[in-house]
Amino acid sequence: MRMRVIFVLLVAINMAFAVTAEAQKIETKLGLYVTAKEAYDMWRADPDEVKILDVRTLVEYVFVGHPPMVFNIPAFFQTHRWDADREMFAMEPNPEFVAQVRKWAQAGDTILVTCRSGERGAMAVNLLAEAGFTNVYNIVDGMEGGLVKDPDSVFNGRRMKNGWQNSGLPWTYEINLDQVWIPEKFKAAIEQVEKIPNTEN
Numbered sequence: 001m002r003m004r005v006i007f008v009l010l011v012a013i014n015m016a017f018a019v020t021a022e023a024q025k026i027e028t029k030l031g032l033y034v035t036a037k038e039a040y041d042m043w044r045a046d047p048d049e050v051k052i053l054d055v056r057t058l059v060e061y062v063f064v065g066h067p068p069m070v071f072n073i074p075a076f077f078q079t080h081r082w083d084a085d086r087e088m089f090a091m092e093p094n095p096e097f098v099a100q101v102r103k104w105a106q107a108g109d110t111i112l113v114t115c116r117s118g119e120r121g122a123m124a125v126n127l128l129a130e131a132g133f134t135n136v137y138n139i140v141d142g143m144e145g146g147l148v149k150d151p152d153s154v155f156n157g158r159r160m161k162n163g164w165q166n167s168g169l170p171w172t173y174e175i176n177l178d179q180v181w182i183p184e185k186f187k188a189a190i191e192q193v194e195k196i197p198n199t200e201n
Helices: 002-025 036-045 058-063 097-104 119-130 184-195
Strands: 050-054 076-083 088-093 110-114 136-139 159-161
Touching: 036 050, 036 110, 036 136, 050 097, 097 119, 110 119, 119 136
Parallel strands: 050 110, 110 136
Antiparallel strands: 076 088
């Protein structure tokens, strides 16, 4: 009986540490948090004053989809360098992130930050807090939500817990170029391509 009690206690302690570790990944210096549903309700209540910032990569924004009212400025870029510890391709910071957000919003504006699942959102919020932004919330479940952790489920390992897409909130694949940050070096390249005459006819 005593061994059973000890085992149950150890499992509970491990679960508590796991939950704490997950929670720490989405904590921010400002301590302002909302779920995707709460973020949508905040925006609907005051769409002229509440801004939603998507800090995922452009590829995620385009191919995974996005809320129709968000502005996309990536906080990090995907690299081709493999991170064996995290079993994923490493990310690197966007050196222009804060400067671009400053062009889009004021330091006192209400900004709700989303990423895939809350972790990059927290890092982006912290970068903005260090730059003097004071009213920036992390959307803790992000666009895709958390992983299903149930080996008996056909959805095991998929991001189907909470998140913008799983909460019945509006999202789209349509692109509004006025809501996407494009680095100047790429704008110049795009302009050059657009000047090339179309010889097909």
